Amino acid sequence: MDSIQILERLIAFPTVSRDSNLDLIAYVTDLLAAHGIICQIIRSPDGHKANLFATIGPTDAPGIMLSGHTDVVPVEGQNWTLPAFEMSERDGKLYGRGTADMKGFVACALAACLKASKMTLRTPLHLALSYDEEIGCIGVHSLIDMLATAPQRPLLCIVGEPTGMQVATGHKGKLAARAICRGREGHSALAPLALNAIHLGCDFVSALRREQDRLARDGTRDGDYDIPYTTVHVGRMNAGVALNIVPNLCQLDFEIRNVAADNPQEILDGLRKEASRIAAEASAIAPEAAIDIDITNTYPGLDTPANSQAVAFVKSLTGANNTIKVAFGTEGGLFSRDLGTPTVVCGPGSMAQGHKPDEFVSAEQMRRCDDMLEKLLEQLSDHQFKLRD
Known part of the structure; x- marks a missing residue:
């Protein structure tokens, strides 16, 4: 054959x-x-x-x-x-x-x-x-x-x-991770008294975008790639039950695709610090506020x-x-x-x-x-x- x-x-x-x-x-x-x-x-x-x-x-x-x-x-x-x-x-x-x-x-x-x-x-x-x-x-x-x-x-x-x-x-190598953003549920008519987990998620997405901007501007470059620097990408966001309920949970799936000279774990460590900062600020509204990040998969470049x-x-x-x-x-x-x-x-x-x-x-x-x-x-x-x- x-x-x-x-x-x-x-x-x-x-x-x-x-x-x-x-x-x-x-x-x-x-x-x-x-x-x-x-x-x-x-x-x-x-x-x-x-x-x-x-x-x-x-x-x-x-x-x-x-x-x-x-x-x-x-x-x-x-x-x-x-x-x-x-x-x-x-x-x-x-x-x-x-x-x-x-x-x-x-x-x-x-x-x-x-x-x-x-x-x-x-x-x-x-x-x-x-x-x-x-x-x-x-x-x-x-x-x-x-x-x-x-x-x-x-x-x-x-x-x-x-x-x-x-x-x-x-x-490039890849590190896939999941961020679980925890807020406090409530009636949407009283939304300011609750903590919207989607808002926490959006704040974390902003942190991811800032990190991407930094990598594109100042990160290690490998000109053999079409995109010559390490990239950060959000692929999925899941949250919410009904429009009149302030959600207490938001899940984000994101990835880091790194050039050989960059350590994705170090990038993730920096993102974890940002997540902790965002959650700490939100704890003034709800002490249970948290953003937990787990690695779901990784493979080397x-x-x-x-x-x-x-x-x-x-x-x-x-x-x-x-x-x-x-x-x-x-x-x-x-x-x-x-x-x-x-x-x-x-x-x-x-x-x-x-x-x-x-x-x-x-x-x-x-x-x-x-x-x-x-x-x-x-x-x-x-x-x-x-x-x-």
Whole structure:
């Protein structure tokens, strides 16, 4: 099977993050097993999802790992003109949920594994497929734990998120947090005698905006990013029961996406001080006033040196002369931090099409990815690698 045929099968599995990916994992397991490739399955604690890891070639040496996630974002509320979970081909574009993000790469990686099974590799090829990447790189942790205790760790990881087949050496880290603002309920006709938790929340949002202004003005800059500084963003506010009730609770979900030189924990510590100040001022009205902040999820950024041997190797596979950094997060930062594995991001398609209706990847991008992996297999069959960075 070629990569586009495999992609058609992958799209047909509606692996939205809230649902199971086990049917897709079973398909991949059977496909690889038919070519003599044994897969290691790492199930989620509830058993409804799984990671997959496979090695082609020698098992007593570290290899090159191709990494992708199997989950996709929902399609509800989007104006799709083509079936979301069926592949449609028009004018050289392959449509369907996950084509760009990132089943296109997974299909190319699987096609490469099938080719590799017929070759004699001196350096092994590893395949790593994860779940729940779209909700914060959550599922991959158990796979990383397994690799951390394995006799061999991968020499290099290529995360195939869509980069237009450019070699990306970095992405920002992310810290997601929730602020619980507590006031005092009351009748809206007597609102000044109560403490509106939404007002507390709005005051905290103002503090977040001041911090964003400071970071944009005075913060560390990395010119390789479209937005060259750390960003602070409020994504959700939930509060209120009825218009005539002063709400006593307001929940805010916000995030910090940091460049490598910034410590998101230090930024959060400053925001906690602002939250305490806001609550202290409000305690004159209601002593129970409080703003409590909890971290809900976090993952590190990626910052692989552009002049490293690992980056030079991947550039040699693609023919690239330069590198980029991407705005979106990936599992690459975890592989780099927790395993010490040099990691780059390189895959077919563009995130400009990801998460949108009528998502697509071009057949030309798939071909370019196939070509990159074909060159990788040639290198793995010719050499026993020892990358030194």
